Amino acid sequence: MGFCSFYGFVAVIICLICVLYLRNRAPRKDEKLKKLKGKVVLITGASSGLGKACCFEFRKYVCKVVLCSRNLEELKRVQKQLEDTYPLPPEEEGNASLVHKLDVADIDTVAENIRNVAALCGNRIDILVNNAGIGNKESALSSIVEVFKQVLQVNLLGSIATTKAVLPHMVSQGSGHIVGIGSIQSKVAIPFRSAYSASKHGAHGFYDSLRPEVHQYNIKVTTVNPGYINTNISKNALKADGTKYRRTENEYLTGMTPEFVAESVVNSVVKGWSENTVAPILYKYVPALGFLFPGVLLYFLQRRAAQHKQGTRKVD
C-alpha cells in the first residue's frame, strides 16, 4: 500500500468511527425537548415496571402521556405521581396525562379503545410504546397450551392489534413512531421460556417487516431489546399450570433499573434508531456470538437446561 493510500485508509476509518459515535451517542436534553415536547405518547403496560418508568421519562420532556393497562386503579395512582413529579405550567395544561383501561389481549376491543383514546387527543397519536408483556417459566413439555395462548396473546397479537389500531392515525397525520419493547430473548431463545421467546421472536419479525412498509408514511419503527430489569415480570410470569410464579430471582433484583432502560427507550426514539439493545456487555453480545458460533451457544443453553433439571440452577 502506497504512502497516500495508507493515510487515505486511516482517514476513512476515522470518519467511520466519528459517524458511528455521532449516530450512537445519547441525545442532549435540549435535543430531546425539541423533538418530544407536545407529542402524544401512548404506552401500554403503564401501571408497572418499564412502562411506568417510560411514562415519567417521556413526561420529563413535556409529552402528553396516555397510560394504558388493565388495572385502572393502579394507572390512576401512577398518573397522580406523574402529575405531582412533573407539574405542568398553565400554558402546557393541554399536555396533561390521560389514563385508559386497555387489555391488549382482548384483541377485538383494541381498535375501538384506541379510537376513543385518540379522539381525546385531537385524533393524534405520535408515539406508541408497545410495552405490555408477560413471561413464562418452566418447560414446553410441562406447560399447558393455555400458557402459550396467553403469552402470545399479550406479547405478540396484543402488540400487533395495538399497532394496527394506531397506524391509520399516524398515516393520516403523516408521521409517527412505533416502539416495540422486545428482549434479548427476541434474538436468543433460552430454555424454559418457550412461550416468551416465541412471542418476542414473533414480535421482532413483525416490526422488521413493518419498518420498510411504513417508511413511505414517515413512520419509524424501533425495537428495544433489554436484558434483565428489576420489575415484577418474574412474579407475574406464568408457571406450567398457568398460575403466577410469584417470585423474583437475583437476575432481576440485580438487573437494570426500569428508569435506566426508559431513558434508553426515549433516546432511541429521539435518534430514530431501528434497534437498541440495552444490556450489560455479557448479554448484549450473546445474539451476535450465537450467530457466529451456534454450536457453542447451544452447548451453554443445554448446560443451563440440565442444571435446571438437576436443581443446581437457581433461576427457573
Ligand SMILES: NC(=O)C1=CN([C@@H]2O[C@H](COP(=O)(O)OP(=O)(O)OC[C@H]3O[C@@H](n4cnc5c(N)ncnc54)[C@H](OP(=O)(O)O)[C@@H]3O)[C@@H](O)[C@H]2O)C=CC1
Ligand atoms: N423485566 C425484565 O427483565 C424485562 C422485561 N422486558 C419487557 O418489558 C416489558 C414490561 O415488562 P416489565 O415492566 O418488566 O413487567 P411488569 O410485570 O412490571 O409490567 C408488565 C405490564 O404489562 C401490563 N400488562 C400485562 N398484561 C396486559 C394486558 N393483557 N393488557 C394490557 N397490559 C398488560 C401490566 O399491567 P396490568 O396488570 O395493569 O394490565 C404491567 O403494567 C415486557 O414487554 C417485557 O417482556 C424485556 C426484557 C427484560
Ligand SMILES: CCCCCCCCCCCCCCCC(=O)OCC(=O)COP(=O)(O)O
Ligand atoms: C458463543 C456463545 C456465547 C456463550 C454465552 C453463553 C450464555 C448463554 C446464556 C444466554 C442467556 C441470555 C439470557 C438473556 C435473558 C434476558 O436478558 O432476558 C431479559 C428478559 O426478557 C427476561 O425475561 P424472563 O422471561 O427471563 O423473565
